[in-house]
Amino acid sequence: MLSITILLGIYSHVYSQTDTVEFINESTKILCPLNNGNISSSQISSLEISGPSDKIWFASYSINGEPSQNMNNGLGINIGTFDFEISFINDTESLKEFNVRIEKAWLEDGTQLEINEDERTRELTVYPLTKPSIENFEDKIKINSEVDYTAIIGMSSQYSLELPNDATQINYETEIVGINKYINFRVKWQAAAGITTFKSIEKSGFGCNSDTIYSNIDLKSAFSIDLGEDQNICSSETATLKPTIDLNSEYSYLWSTGETTETIVVNKSGEYELTVTDQRDKQEITESISVTIHDAPEINIDDVIMMNGAPIQINIEKEGCTYLWSTGETTSEIEISSPGDYSVMITSEYGCSNSKSFTVKDQSTLFTLNLPNIVHMCAQETMTLSPYTDIDQTYTYLWSTGSTERIIEINSEGVYTLTATDPNGYSQTANSQIYYHSKPIVDLGDDFILWDGESKQLDAKNTGASYKWSTLETSQLITVNSGGDLWVNVIDEYGCANSDTVNIDYRDGEKFRIELGEDRSICQGDSVLIVPQILGHPSNPLTYNWIDENNNESEIYLKTEGNYILEVTDNLGNIESAEINITVFPIPIVNLGEDIIDFPNIELELNANIDEVSYNWSTGEISKSIKIENTGTYWINVVNEAQCSASDTIYVKFLNDYPFVGLPKAFTPNGDTHNDLIFVIGIDIGKIDLKIYSREGKKVFETTDINQGWDGKYNGQKQAMDNYYYDLDITYTNGVTRKKAGKFALIR
Numbered sequence: 001m002l003s004i005t006i007l008l009g010i011y012s013h014v015y016s017q018t019d020t021v022e023f024i025n026e027s028t029k030i031l032c033p034l035n036n037g038n039i040s041s042s043q044i045s046s047l048e049i050s051g052p053s054d055k056i057w058f059a060s061y062s063i064n065g066e067p068s069q070n071m072n073n074g075l076g077i078n079i080g081t082f083d084f085e086i087s088f089i090n091d092t093e094s095l096k097e098f099n100v101r102i103e104k105a106w107l108e109d110g111t112q113l114e115i116n117e118d119e120r121t122r123e124l125t126v127y128p129l130t131k132p133s134i135e136n137f138e139d140k141i142k143i144n145s146e147v148d149y150t151a152i153i154g155m156s157s158q159y160s161l162e163l164p165n166d167a168t169q170i171n172y173e174t175e176i177v178g179i180n181k182y183i184n185f186r187v188k189w190q191a192a193a194g195i196t197t198f199k200s201i202e203k204s205g206f207g208c209n210s211d212t213i214y215s216n217i218d219l220k221s222a223f224s225i226d227l228g229e230d231q232n233i234c235s236s237e238t239a240t241l242k243p244t245i246d247l248n249s250e251y252s253y254l255w256s257t258g259e260t261t262e263t264i265v266v267n268k269s270g271e272y273e274l275t276v277t278d279q280r281d282k283q284e285i286t287e288s289i290s291v292t293i294h295d296a297p298e299i300n301i302d303d304v305i306m307m308n309g310a311p312i313q314i315n316i317e318k319e320g321c322t323y324l325w326s327t328g329e330t331t332s333e334i335e336i337s338s339p340g341d342y343s344v345m346i347t348s349e350y351g352c353s354n355s356k357s358f359t360v361k362d363q364s365t366l367f368t369l370n371l372p373n374i375v376h377m378c379a380q381e382t383m384t385l386s387p388y389t390d391i392d393q394t395y396t397y398l399w400s401t402g403s404t405e406r407i408i409e410i411n412s413e414g415v416y417t418l419t420a421t422d423p424n425g426y427s428q429t430a431n432s433q434i435y436y437h438s439k440p441i442v443d444l445g446d447d448f449i450l451w452d453g454e455s456k457q458l459d460a461k462n463t464g465a466s467y468k469w470s471t472l473e474t475s476q477l478i479t480v481n482s483g484g485d486l487w488v489n490v491i492d493e494y495g496c497a498n499s500d501t502v503n504i505d506y507r508d509g510e511k512f513r514i515e516l517g518e519d520r521s522i523c524q525g526d527s528v529l530i531v532p533q534i535l536g537h538p539s540n541p542l543t544y545n546w547i548d549e550n551n552n553e554s555e556i557y558l559k560t561e562g563n564y565i566l567e568v569t570d571n572l573g574n575i576e577s578a579e580i581n582i583t584v585f586p587i588p589i590v591n592l593g594e595d596i597i598d599f600p601n602i603e604l605e606l607n608a609n610i611d612e613v614s615y616n617w618s619t620g621e622i623s624k625s626i627k628i629e630n631t632g633t634y635w636i637n638v639v640n641e642a643q644c645s646a647s648d649t650i651y652v653k654f655l656n657d658y659p660f661v662g663l664p665k666a667f668t669p670n671g672d673t674h675n676d677l678i679f680v681i682g683i684d685i686g687k688i689d690l691k692i693y694s695r696e697g698k699k700v701f702e703t704t705d706i707n708q709g710w711d712g713k714y715n716g717q718k719q720a721m722d723n724y725y726y727d728l729d730i731t732y733t734n735g736v737t738r739k740k741a742g743k744f745a746l747i748r
Contacts, residue, residue, distance in 0.1 A: 021051045021059055021105035022116035024081075032208030033090040033129040046085050047100060047122050053080025057113060059105040060633070060649070067618065067635040068103040068649040076108055090126035094529065094557075098124045103649055110597035110653055130154050132202035140218045142247050143191050145280065146170065151183040156205025159183045164197060166190030193221045223247040225276055227289040234352035238267045239291050243274055250279040256288075269293045296354035297321050297346050305360045311337040312360070320349040336360050340429045367391040369420045369428035377436050378496035382411045385432055387418055395420045410434060439498040440465060440490045447503040451511055451536040455481035458488075458502070465492045482506055512536030514568050514578035520558075521583045523644035527559035530580060538570035545569075547577075558582050585642035588613050592636065592650040604628040606636075606650065613638040628652050661685055661730050661738075666745040669712030677709030678744065680728065689729040695722055712746055721748050 025048045051057050056076035062068040063086075071077065090096040101121045105113035135150040153159050155176055161169060170186040190196070196217050203209055226244040233239050242263040245251065253262050256273040266272060273288040297318045305312065316323070317332035325334055326343040336342065343357040370388040377383060386407045389395065397406050400417040410416060413436040421427045440462045450456060457479050460467050467474050468489045480486060483506025489499040507513075515533040522528050532554060534542065544554045547565040558564060561584040567577045590610050607625040608615055615622050618635045628634065635649040661682030669676045680688050685706055692701040692710055700714040712719050728740040 019052050019055075020114045020116050021049065021057075021102060022119035023102065023122050024048045024050050024119065030206075031124060031126045032206065033126055046083055048081060048083060049102070050081045051077065051105065051113065052107075056108045057105065058108070059113075060103045060651070062101050062103050062647075062649070064099050065101075065647055067637075067647060068633070070633070086124075091129055093128050093131075095128060096126045098126065100124065104595055104651060106595060106651075110595075112594065127204065127206040127208050130157055130202050130204045130208070132157075132159070132200060134200055137198075137215070138217075138248055139215065140220060140247055141189055142223065142249065142278075142281075143189060143193055143219050143221050145249075146186055146188045148184070148186050151185070151200055151202075153181050153183065153202040154204055155179050155181050157181060158203040160201045160203070161185070162197075162199035162201070163187060164190060166192065167196070189217075189219055193219050195219075220247060222283060223249065223276075223278060223285060225274065225285050225287040227274065227287050230290040230292070232292050232294060232350045233267075234350065235293055235295050238265050240265050241272055241274075241289060241291075243276060243287070245276065252277045252279055266291055267293070292350075294348060294350045294352050296352040297348050299344065299346055299354055299356040301344070301356050301358050303358055305336075305358060307336070307339065307360055307362050309362060311335050316344065316346060318346065318348075322347045338362075338427075338429070341431065367393075367420075367422060367426070367428060369418070369430045371416070371418060371430040371432040373431075374433045374435065376494045377413070377434060378494060379436060379438050380411075381436075382409055383434075384409050385416055385418075387420060387430060389420065391422075393422060395422055397421075412436065437492070437494045437496050439496045440492045442488065442490045442498045442500040444486075444488065444500045444502040447505065449505045449507060449513075449535065450481065450483065451507050452509055454537070455479050456504075458486070460488045460490050460500075462490050462492060465490050480504060507536075510536075510576075511572075511574040512538040512568075512570065512576055514566060514576050516566060516578045516580040519581040519583065521585060521642065522559065523585055523642065524587050525559075527557045528582065529555060529557055530564070531555050532566055532568070532578070534568065538568075538574065539572045541571055543569045560584065585640070585644050587644040588638050588640045588646045590636060590638050590646050590648045592634070592648045595651040595653075597653045604652065606634060606652075608636055608638060610638060613640045630654070661688075661732075662728070662740060662742065663726055663744050666747050667712070668747045669718075670748050677711055679709040680706055682730075684733045685730065686733045686735070687731040691727045693725045693727075694719070695724070700724070712748075718748075719746060721746055 049059070051059065056078050058074070058076060059071045060068040061071060071082075086098075086100065099121055100123075102115050105115055107113065130153065132151055132153045135152065136148060138147075141147060151159055151161075155178075159181075163169060167190050168188045170188055171184075173184040175182045175184065196219055198215050198217050201209060224246050226246075227241060228244075231239045240263060241255075243253075251262075253260055254275045254277075255264055256271075257264060257266070264272075269292045271288055271290050273286060275284055275286045277284050299316055301314060301316065305314070313333060313335055315333040321332075323330055323332055324345045324347075326341075327334060327336075339360045339362040341357065341359050343355060345353055345355040347353045368390045371385060375383065384407050387397075395406075397404055398419045398421075399405075399408055400415070401408060408416075413434045416432045416434060417429060418431075419427050419429045442460060442462065444458055444460070448456065457477055459477050460469075461476070463476065465476075467476055469478055470485075470487045471478060471480075483504045485501055485503050487499055487501040489497060491497045513535040515535060516530055517533075520528050520530075532544070542554075544552055545567045546552075546556055547567060549556065549564065556564075559582075561582055563579055563581050565577055565579045567575060569575045588610055590608055590613075592606055592608070596604065605625050605627055606617075611624075615624055616637045616639075617623075617626050618633075619626060626634075631653045633649060633651050635647055637645055637647045639645045661680065663678055663680060667675050667678040680690055687704065688706050689704050690702065691699055693699050698714075700719060701710040703710075723743050723745055725743045726741065728742075730738045730740065732738070
């Protein structure tokens with residue numbers, strides 16, 4: 001993100017002023033980035049710019065090729081030397097360069113001012129913002145405690161720590177590991193409880209302050225224990241008791257059961273007390289929790305209940321319980337009007353459940369009907385349901401699926417109900433509960449590499465299943481130390497099976513590998529950061545050598561086209577290399593020409609004058625050229641196929657103070673006495689100087705007589721149909737002079 005502040009002011013010293021605009025004084029600035037601490041004055045670049053001291057003049061500038069902006073908010077400047085101040089922010093992790101360029105300069109009447117090309121631009125560099133981190137940071141600490149911290153900063157950075165007045169830094173040790181510096185220090189915190197602060201600041205090797213860590217810390221006089229709410233569990237369950245302690249320290253535990261572990265598991269009712277001792281200062285805190293064991297409610301229903309052709313009532317009401325019958329009813333009492341198998345589940349207020357299955361038979365029962373009670377199936381399997389009857393006779397059947405066949409095929413889970421009716425009209429009903437189980441999920445993970453001498457443990461998971469590996473092993477876990485395709489087949493408790501295969505790429509004789517990524521393409525003037533990835537387990541430290549680049553850093557910025565080779569050697573002398581190709585694409589060149597000052601009733605067109613690019617005008621249009629009707633600053637950004645971009649800006653001003661003078665858009669010198677000559681037209685014209693040119697730039701006509709027109713001939717020869725261009729110097733009757741240029745069409 002770029003932050004810019006522009007201030008203009010007159011210097012007390014005086015330079016020799018001309019009509020030339022240019023930067024003066026030093027050409028290069030190196031700045032620190034903005035951070036969340038104090039902003040130093042070195043973050044503001046002061047660029048001095050000079051121009052006419054006796055005239056009102058204007059200037060525009062751009063930063064890094066972005067659309068230009070007018071100085072002084074577009075207002076005129078009436079002093080000769082200015083202090084042009086700009087502040088920048090670099091929130092990246094690398095150096096960031098900014099190019100400030102004077103784009104245009106002109107007087108109040110539109111006259112262009114010369115810009116000194118040697119002093120037209122200034123380069124500024126902003127150092128990267130360092131980002132320190134703190135290990136072992138906690139926001140709650142006991143008073144009088146000593147806490148070890150580690151600050152991780154850049155290898156060349158300096159570190160400072162701001163503590164409250166009553167806190168003390170005890171030691172300070174520095175260790176450099178790789179590209180980082182580790183600052184190990186201990187803080188003894190004050191004896192007073194309350195909210196205090198901790199501030200950590202890194203100053204880079206460039207002299208730039210980093211982001212800071214500035215946090216509140218709650219100093220507490222004692223730790224606290226939370227065992228949670230009292231627990232109610234069922235007789236078949238256990239309760240896990242574990243304290244939550246708000247401060248980190250070294251604690252010992254003593255439960256009323258005599259156990260000294262942090263967590264205990266209980267299955268009896270009672271009051272459980274825990275005493276926790278802080279081993280650092282021997283402070284003790286005691287807390288207790290109540291656990292109550294509840295039995296599941298009893299269900300008093302006979303296994304078989306007889307009915308005599310009339311409905312029966314069954315009531316199992318118990319205080320505080322909920323009910324779920326196999327009929328779907330949820331009341332304590334239900335009415336059963338037909339024989340069959342029934343069940344009920346009763347649940348107490350503490351979630352303890354009991355269930356009971358029973359059969360209701362009618363005394364007039366002449367046959368029995370049975371279906372498999374529970375069937376477990378695997379995904380995508382099918383099965384047939386076939387009933388059993390104890391009397392061989394003709395029955396009619398009606399399934400819950402609507403089928404009237406004796407045997408049905410099923411492929412989904414659910415409860416399937418069959419009603420069979422004998423020739424006398426007596427019916428029996430039976431149910432099958434079908435469960436479909438997904439195949440076990442077997443995932444050995446992605447294909448992987450084993451480097452020379454390595455091994456890896458593979459886990460088929462699905463504890464309790466049976467296993468068969470391609471290695472003939474039958475355990476859940478195996479260890480592999482060779483390459484090839486390896487598979488496992490897993491069969492769960494329901495007989496459902498699934499398998500998975502993983503490919504192991506064993507790198508015999510290869511200790512590690514270097515990955516530089518895909519070949520890269522950049523635009524001319526850009527650079528790309530190449531960060532090698534080291535695969536495998538080389539012996540550190542590693543040394544890097546970019547062949548032919550005289551560079552021993554692990555990372556490198558590349559900005560020229562070519563092949564680059566990195567060679568890495570580990571501590572055991574193993575050497576590996578990798579190669580990457582950099583392709584540099586040219587940036588497009590776009591030129592809108594000089595700023596334009598003209599009368600408002602002309603048809604003005606701006607043309608990008610470049611092909612095979614995409615266009616984006618400040619007006620929102622995306623065509624190669626646009627029509628201009630209003631005074632203002634216009635810019636275009638073009639992007640070529642390689643996604644390289646370029647921009648240009650032009651200022652257009654229409655003069656409304658003078659009447660229009662110019663040439664028509666076309667004439668027809670065909671001898672019909674109509675529109676055979678092209679003249680200068682307009683009012684209040686005193687003098688003119690008109691020159692007409694062909695497309696190739698050859699002058700074909702010139703006159704200073706306002707009444708003399710061009711007949712479309714040159715040296716007596718008729719000129720071809722085409723667009724012709726003119727330059728026109730005008731002197732109005734009031735003495736004002738203006739220049740115009742344009743084009744018109746010759747049509748025959």
